[in-house]
Amino acid sequence: MSxxxxxxxxxxxxTNILANELVKIKSFEASxxxxxxxxxxxxxxYNGLLHIKEPNRIKWEYTTPIEKFVYIKKHTVTILExxxxxxIITKLENEINILSLLNNAKKISQTKYISNFxxxxxxxxxxxxxxxxxxxxxEIENDVIITFTNVQQNHKIDSKIFxxxxxxxxxxxxx
Numbered sequence: 107m108s109x110x111x112x113x114x115x116x117x118x119x120x121t122n123i124l125a126n127e128l129v130k131i132k133s134f135e136a137s138x139x140x141x142x143x144x145x146x147x148x149x150x151x152y153n154g155l156l157h158i159k160e161p162n163r164i165k166w167e168y169t170t171p172i173e174k175f176v177y178i179k180k181h182t183v184t185i186l187e188x189x190x191x192x193x194i195i196t197k198l199e200n201e202i203n204i205l206s207l208l209n210n211a212k213k214i215s216q217t218k219y220i221s222n223f224x225x226x227x228x229x230x231x232x233x234x235x236x237x238x239x240x241x242x243x244x245e246i247e248n249d250v251i252i253t254f255t256n257v258q259q260n261h262k263i264d265s266k267i268f269x270x271x272x273x274x275x276x277x278x279x280x281x
Contacts, residue, residue: 133263134158136237136254143249156254163268177270186270193272196281 166176211221
């Protein structure tokens with residue numbers, strides 16, 4: 107999975123979690139399964155946990171097929187890849203601000219919303235006012251579906267979960 111896809115995925119999630127009637131969400135945690143299907147029909151599955159805390163903290167914990175941690179705060183994305191012993195630090199031109207993205211999603215049915223970013227349409231499905239899944243076609247024509255389970259909203263998340271340490275033996279790649 108390219109780092110651009112990870113960044114785009116993070117932006118999409120932040121755009122869609124807090125759409126319209128979810129404007130009051132201050133925190134979000136869930137298990138996720140991300141399924142990427144290429145144009146040939148081959149599928150790749152990723153699993154993990156997602157943590158979001160207002161105003162601008164996000165942590166993706168990928169557990170399978172490999173362990174990876176993605177931290178976002180304001181204009182910086184840090185990806186820790188323990189198996190590769192590397193950290194990738196990327197500066198973003200624009201802050202991915204959850205609250206400023208809330209108004210982008212438009213309700214298209216009782217449970218469906220649509221949002222557009224960088225000419226890509228994202229469809230979200232809600233269930234009992236909780237995000238159930240996000241789907242979109244990425245820039246290289248892959249179909250991506252992110253399904254959420256064990257969703258918790260507006261509960262206390264300890265800020266320590268968003269702190270990380272880059273081990274000295276890790277290579278640091280700055281983009």
